[in-house]
Amino acid sequence: MRIGSFILRRLLLSIFVLIGLSILIFIIARIVPGDPARLALGPRAPVEVVERLRKELQLDKSLPVQYWIWLTNALHGDFGKSLVSKRPVIEDIKEYLLATLELVFFAAIFMVFFATLLGILAARNKDRWADNLIRMFAYIGVSIPAFVLAIFFVLIFGYTWPILPVLSRLSPQFDVPRVTGFMIFDSLFAGNLNAAWNAFTHLILPVVALALAGTFQEARIMRAAMLDNLTKDFIAAEKGYGIPERIIMFKYLLKPSMIAPLSVMGMDIAAMMGIAFLVELIFNWPGLSRYGINAMLYKDLNAISGTVMIIGVGFTLANIVVDVIVALVDPRIRLAGVSGE
Amino acid sequence: MDNKILLEIKNLHVWYKVYGGYSKVLQGVNFLVREGERVGLVGEAGCGKTTTMKSILQILPPGDFHIPRGQIFYKGQDVLKMSFKEIQRLRSREIAMIFQDPTTALNPVFTIGNQIGDVIKYSTAFEENVYKEKIKIQSIKAIKEVYLPDPERIHINYPFQLSGGMRQRVCIAMAISSPRNLIIADEPGTSLDVTIQDQIHRLLNKIVEKRNTAIILITHSLGVAKEMADRIYVMYAGTIVETATPEVLFKNPVHPYTKGLLASVPKISGGGIAKGIPGKIPDYLNPPSGCRFQLRCEQESPICSEKPPQLFEIEKNHLVACYLTKR
Structure with missing residues (x-):
């Protein structure tokens, strides 16, 4: 199928992106002032010892x-x-990365699901209260950064009205063997439903804090795309042929209207990997954030390069996945350059 | 020999809601189509041709329009009073509309076969899955009927893979994919170049002749209407100003607008640029009271601004809405 060659093309292109990224990371990490060996050993270490470490x-x-040494090893x-x-940095990353990925993964699902739903709702109720409410939340979402929202959540749900856990991934009384690294899935594999529920409640607040702003903005884009397509001739034509409303709504209108929001969602989901740093810090989520920030404070070069590189790979992969989904929805992208012959 | 009346529009008014009031686009349109008749509807861009046609199928932009007066009878039943189910039946079994611009009339993200297939599916009693193969056979047959090469391939193509002329043929294939009693062709081929436009018109002519389907051909070219239609309606600013057979209309035009329109047809054999009609269509927000052509009319008199002239039969099948005919 043609989608195969599309994926291959995108993967090949991303290699260049990642090489560029690796050079950038390497240079930035090396030009920051301060001697990493000296930092690692402390100010009182003798000069010979520092030299040996260097x-x-x-x-x-x-x-x-x-x-070159760094790149070949990294590969x-x-x-x-x-x-x-x-x-080894890779061991550290393995331990913390999955917690971050879990957060981003569920935030992405939350965003795609609710943005589509609210977008349809807003379009169907154009200029009525539901639409206005979504618009208001979209403005609020744009102006409040995720970490401020996270602090509000901790205050409200951890202090004033403590109904949801605000710290870590799982309450200490549960112990779940690590299989996938995703706490919910691990609990389910272990057959421990209580732990799975507990992990789920821990996820709610950080996920919502991370995804909320994007969700409302995507919903607005979805609304605009739907209302725009609603005035198109092809919808009038389909209606004129007596095709039932629900088929028009959920087939002929929804699919072309998904293209614009999906592309923007891809960028947003990729950007979540970075925003997750702040949210994790506030919810004491044992993800890459604390590790990455410590690495920067102590000028732990290997850890910095490793962390940024892995996030870069994640970013690129997330983009490819979204591009592929967009291509699946939009034949004009999928078949670009392939003539009708 | 007069056939049975298929469609009759009586005194139709359609207003669009715009910022600051209503844009009063249609002001009493009267229109008649008999079974198997080929009717041409001629008028300038923006005179309400498409609006009239869209109101027959009830596919005007939702919520933004208002029909203060008028009736649309299809086989004796008023479309404006039909239940939703009856309208769906009208849309799926009786009337098909071909849109003006083939680049926007097809959904960009579904294959041709998928789109024609749905039209067939909901215009007949087919159930999905059971008759999937049958739908495919029927849609490929429709694609063949509009003389598109390699129908099997077109069936799995997306609109963007086809040229404008091919897309317009696909739109026609969609309209004839299941039997209909009336086809509305809204300026088919206006956005295509002349030779392709000519092909499209020939194709339509062939199809309606073969199937004995009634057709309303909307066009702004009197020449095309003369060639294709049994009867021509001339429309100006939301009203029908004159109707007659092409022979009568070309030989003996009565309404000043029709005369102007005929004078505007450029002649290939010299004579320079045609005369044309000065001025433009009136503002629909505040249209002049009375005749809508008065501002551009050379034979205007005080009575013209009192109330709109009604269609008046000056000879058999030749109706004119102008006070000149009664003086």
């Missing part, structure tokens, strides 16, 4: 050589050892 970390070599999944945790 050699060990190959910080004495030229920058291109350092980059093998080896980002070196973290100067702070003294463990």
Whole structure:
């Protein structure tokens, strides 16, 4: 099928994006002032010891050589050892990344589902109260950053009206063996429904804080696309042929109206990986954020490069997935360059 | 020999709601189509041709229009008083409309086969799955009937993979994919180049002749109407100003607008640019009282601004709405 070649093309293109990203990360990490070896050993370490560590970390070599060493290792999944945790960076990332991914994954589902639903609702009730309410929330969503919303949530649901957990991924009384790294799925695999429910309640607030602003904005884009398509000749024609309303609504109107919101959602979902840093910090979510921030504060070069690189890969993959979904919906993109012959 | 009346529009008024009031587009349209008749509807852009046709099928933009007066009888039943179910039946079994612009009349994200298939599915008693194959056969047959090459391939193509002329043929295929008693062709081919336009007109002519279907051909070219129609309606600013057979209309036009329209047809054999009619269509928000053509009319008199002239039969099948005929 033609979608196969489309995916292949996108994957090949993304290799160049990732090479560019790796060079950028490497340069930024190396030009930040301060000596990583000195930082790792502390101010009172003797000069010879610091020099030995510099050699060990190959910080004495030229920058291109350092980059080449770093890149070949990175391709093998080896980002070196973290100067702070003294463990291989990839091990640290494995431990924390999935918690972040869990958050982003469910936030993405939340956003796609509710944005579509609210978009249809707003379009069908154009200029009535439901539409106005969604519009109001969209404006509020744009003007309040996710981390402020997160702080409000912690205040309201953790202090004033404590009905939902606001800290960590799972209450301490549960112990679930790690299989997928996603707490809900792990609990379900373990057959522990109570733990799964507990993990779910822990997810609600961070997920909503992360996804809410985007959800309302996407809903607005969805609304606009639907109302725009509603005035098109093809809808009038389909109506004129006596095709039932529900078929027009959910087949002929919905599909072309999904294209614009889907493309924007792709960007938003990818950006969530970054925004998740702040939300995680507030909800004490054991994700990549705390690890990444500590890495930056201690100038833990390997950890910084590793973390950013992994997030970059995630970002790129999320974009490819969305592009593929858009291409599946829109034949004009899928078959671009393929003539009707 | 007069056939039975298929469609009769009586004194139809349609207003669009716009900022600051109502745009009074149609002011008493009277229109008649007999079974198997080919009717041409001629008029300038914006004179309400499409609005009239869309109101027959009730596909005017939802919520933005208002019909203060008028009746549309189809086979003796008033469309404006029909239940939703009856309208759906009218749309799916009786009348088909071909839209003006083939680039926007087809849904961009579904295959041709899918779109024609749905028209067939809901115009007959077919159930999905059971008759899927039958629907496919019937839609490929429709594609063949409009002389498109390789119907099997067109069936799985998307609109953007076809040229404008091919898309217009697809639109026609959709209209004839199941039997109808009336086809409304809204300026088919206006957005295509002349040779393709000519092909489309020939095709339509062939189809209605073969099937004995009634057709309303909307056009702004009197030449096309003369060639294709048994009877021509001339429309100006939301009113029918004159109707006659092409022969009578071309030989003996009575309404000043019809005369102007005929004088505007450029002649290939010299004579320079045609005469045309000065001025433009009146503002529908505040239309002049009385005749809507008075501002551009050279033979205007005080009575013209009192009340709109009614259609008046000056000879058999030749009706004119102008006070000149009664003086």
